[in-house]
Amino acid sequence: MRKLFIGLIVAFVLSFPMARVGAGQSRNNVKQERKALKVRQKQEWRTLKLQQRNQRRSWKGTRITKAARAQMKHQMDRDKRAMRERQKDDLQNLKDHQRMMKERARRVR
Secondary structure (H helix, E strand, O other), X not given: OHHHHHXXXXXXXXXXXXXXXXXXXXXXXXXXXXXXXXXXXXXXXXXXXXXXXXXXXXXXXXXXXXXXXXXXXHHHHHHHHHHHHHHHHHHHHHHXXXXXXXXXXXXXX
């Protein structure tokens, strides 16, 4: 599970769209960046849900103690919370970055 989580983080970092540096950033580019972020976040949620569903299905055929099941369930809950927080931070970072680009464009004029 940790390998998948680390893989998601690496994929996220590598797929983050780099904003162009310059005063000519159009309004359309801002919308595209936000849309790309939303699409990526939606895909991350789908991946996490699929992973957790598969993990729960794997419990059915095995003999796992109640304590171990509870521990794994709590870990899945922690993963969900961590993803939610990371996605909120990513959206806020995007907004801050766009605000800075807007201010730079105003200064150049």
